[in-house]
Amino acid sequence: MGRRHRRRHRGVRHRRYRHRRRCAGRGTPGAWQSPPRNGPYPPRRHPDDRDFAGTCPFHGDCLEGLASGPAIAARWGASLSELGPDHPAHDIVAYYLAQLVVAQQALLSPRRIVLGGGVLGTPGLLDRVRDHAARMANGYFGTHDYATLIVAPGLGDRAGLLGALALAQRARR
Numbered sequence: 001m002g003r004r005h006r007r008r009h010r011g012v013r014h015r016r017y018r019h020r021r022r023c024a025g026r027g028t029p030g031a032w033q034s035p036p037r038n039g040p041y042p043p044r045r046h047p048d049d050r051d052f053a054g055t056c057p058f059h060g061d062c063l064e065g066l067a068s069g070p071a072i073a074a075r076w077g078a079s080l081s082e083l084g085p086d087h088p089a090h091d092i093v094a095y096y097l098a099q100l101v102v103a104q105q106a107l108l109s110p111r112r113i114v115l116g117g118g119v120l121g122t123p124g125l126l127d128r129v130r131d132h133a134a135r136m137a138n139g140y141f142g143t144h145d146y147a148t149l150i151v152a153p154g155l156g157d158r159a160g161l162l163g164a165l166a167l168a169q170r171a172r173r
Helices: 002-010 063-067 070-074 090-110 125-137 158-173
Strands: none
Touching: 063 070, 063 090, 070 090, 090 125
């Protein structure tokens, strides 16, 4: 880097170097004051879900307050997997998660979006998210194969544990 470039960007790590420093457990670049989060994202409400206030103590009906495991249990009294496959909760949760996918496409233009966790372990939910995201995007991003764009973690339920182990091993070196 040139001297002028270093002076102009003092206090902010150069993009080339940011990828080496990661925030533990999130895999996000470490140049921000706090790691970016998707939970506070305010989704457009589903037409059949106007009355639930949400469970987030900070924002109420943000994505986390509407589509997280605790929000689902508070609203319907059971986890998404325990509710029947024809229960409206599946469509409502997929609708909210699809909005997150479309927002990520608009902001980051990713080649792949990995969605995992307890709620997304519900059989058929990932397919519903893909369908909703494709309809919401309506071809705007040039992506037509949402089965390739939106995927489950390759390590399944062990992704978090093995990711933490990999970070610990890297830190030890």
